Amino acid sequence: MLSKRVIACLDVRDGRLAKSIKFVDTKDIGDPVEKARAYYLDGLDELVFYDITASSDRRSIMLDVVESVASQVFIPLSVGGGIRSVSDATDLRLAGAEKINVNSAAVQRPALIDECAAAIGNQNVVLSMDVRRVEPTQALPSGYEIVINGGRQPMQMDALAWALDGERRGAGELVVNSIDADGTKEGYEIALTALISSSVRIPVIASGGAGKPEHLHQVLTEGKADAALVASMVHYGEYRVSDLKEYLQRQGLKMRMSW
Amino acid sequence: MTLILDYEAGNLASVKRACKEVGLDAEFCADGDQLRHAERVIFPGVGAAGSAMRSLAHRGLDEALREVILRGVPVLGICLGLQVSLDHSEENDTPTLGLIPGRVRRFNLDRTDLKVPHMGWNEVVPCRPHPVLAGIDPGDEFYFVHAYYTDPKVADCVLARTEYEHSFASAVGYNSYIGTQFHPEKSGRVGLRLLANFAAWDGQC
Numbered sequence: 413m414l415s416k417r418v419i420a421c422l423d424v425r426d427g428r429l430a431k432s433i434k435f436v437d438t439k440d441i442g443d444p445v446e447k448a449r450a451y452y453l454d455g456l457d458e459l460v461f462y463d464i465t466a467s468s469d470r471r472s473i474m475l476d477v478v479e480s481v482a483s484q485v486f487i488p489l490s491v492g493g494g495i496r497s498v499s500d501a502t503d504l505r506l507a508g509a510e511k512i513n514v515n516s517a518a519v520q521r522p523a524l525i526d527e528c529a530a531a532i533g534n535q536n537v538v539l540s541m542d543v544r545r546v547e548p549t550q551a552l553p554s555g556y557e558i559v560i561n562g563g564r565q566p567m568q569m570d571a572l573a574w575a576l577d578g579e580r581r582g583a584g585e586l587v588v589n590s591i592d593a594d595g596t597k598e599g600y601e602i603a604l605t606a607l608i609s610s611s612v613r614i615p616v617i618a619s620g621g622a623g624k625p626e627h628l629h630q631v632l633t634e635g636k637a638d639a640a641l642v643a644s645m646v647h648y649g650e651y652r653v654s655d656l657k658e659y660l661q662r663q664g665l666k667m668r669m670s671w
Numbered sequence: 672m673t674l675i676l677d678y679e680a681g682n683l684a685s686v687k688r689a690c691k692e693v694g695l696d697a698e699f700c701a702d703g704d705q706l707r708h709a710e711r712v713i714f715p716g717v718g719a720a721g722s723a724m725r726s727l728a729h730r731g732l733d734e735a736l737r738e739v740i741l742r743g744v745p746v747l748g749i750c751l752g753l754q755v756s757l758d759h760s761e762e763n764d765t766p767t768l769g770l771i772p773g774r775v776r777r778f779n780l781d782r783t784d785l786k787v788p789h790m791g792w793n794e795v796v797p798c799r800p801h802p803v804l805a806g807i808d809p810g811d812e813f814y815f816v817h818a819y820y821t822d823p824k825v826a827d828c829v830l831a832r833t834e835y836e837h838s839f840a841s842a843v844g845y846n847s848y849i850g851t852q853f854h855p856e857k858s859g860r861v862g863l864r865l866l867a868n869f870a871a872w873d874g875q876c
Contacts, residue, residue: 487814
């Protein structure tokens with residue numbers, strides 16, 4: 413049977429690693445290539461790079477980072493941030509990204525998902541969604557709303573409906589990121605993750621809020637997630653990837669333990 | 672020279688990078704005549720069987736591949752590369768290369784909690800010794816992404832099996848051909864080990 417995956421997310425700004433707390437106040441915390449290699453050697457199952465560079469030469473900086481990571485790290489590598497077209501996606505794939513993550517641009521123009529799926533295959537298109545909790549209304553029946561542009565812009569779009577639309581359009585996986593939980597280290601948003609995961613037939617990666625190993629266990633069981641995304645809990649050396657996997661295995665989850 | 676078949680089917684660069692990591696210098700090859708001179712061939716691929724077959728035929732790679740296999744040149748098929756090497760695929764109901772007897776079927780699962788494609792890390796349990804699988808132990812996991820699986824006609828061809836509701840052939844061997852349903856180039860240390868074994872293999876079993 414498939415193992416549950418632990419995925420590390422590296423936010424990259426101007427070619428350096430940054431950690432965002434609730435999407436603001438990002439600080440430089442190191443070299444992304446070095447970090448990626450260390451996590452790979454410590455048993456990481458998959459890597460996600462998120463480009464949060466604002467400058468206009470962002471594209472070439474990120475392609476360089478992806479290329480050097482891909483030549484040293486032999487696990488699936490997924491890249492997101494600012495992908496607006498099939499050509500953005502194919503450039504990243506040529507640089508060595510296995511999967512590409514679309515987010516804001518897909519919310520603004522959903523056909524981007526269909527186009528990327530047709531060009532590089534459904535299995536390589538990840539729809540990443542930033543979600544916040546709201547009072548359920550007629551327009552937002554699930555009580556979860558899609559936000560874009562780093563969490564600043566609410567879209568009056570229901571998160572569950574968007575997940576289903578994304579799946580129908582050809583997304584091969586979903587990243588469900590709770591912006592309420594992001595950066596709090598108080599645990600993933602379990603109800604949101606379980607709601608989406610039990611409604612789609614594609615894998616769901618839970619994101620936002622991980623602070624303790626117990627949080628990963630909870631989202632991989634109660635939250636029904638296929639994979640758990642971690643960031644600051646490993647970036648600052650509080651936990652090692654191998655510690656997390658050993659803990660999860662001891663709790664009875666199937667994990668990849670030989671690497 | 673080791674050649675990686677280039678027929679517009681997916682991410683060849685990651686295969687080349689992983690080969691380089693184990694000291695195997697490989698070049699891309701999109702031409703049948705060039706392929707005839709190969710000493711070793713890697714046949715990767717992701718995508719759909721129908722378009723892959725058209726693309727192989729268009730470049731004359733299908734006939735050249737048959738010829739090098741008859742000469743006993745070691746060939747490694749990966750994922751779709753392996754799948755189109757059997758006789759027939761249910762994907763687009765496609766007649767395929769017929770290098771290995773058998774058929775390719777779609778996962779048709781009863782359990783609703785299991786997702787298709789089968790994507791992620793899963794155990795590969797060797798069931799027959801083979802030089803390319805040396806050092807791969809039961810419990811070692813490899814990275815998979817696929818919705819179809821191979822069903823070889825000859826049981827002796829099945830070198831390793833993997834469970835996903837039911838057991839399927841995750842590594843297949845036939846003379847100088849070995850194929851893996853998983854992606855060794857994305858499977859960490861054990862994947863690199865398999866590629867290193869392939870780099871050293873003379874095509875004999």
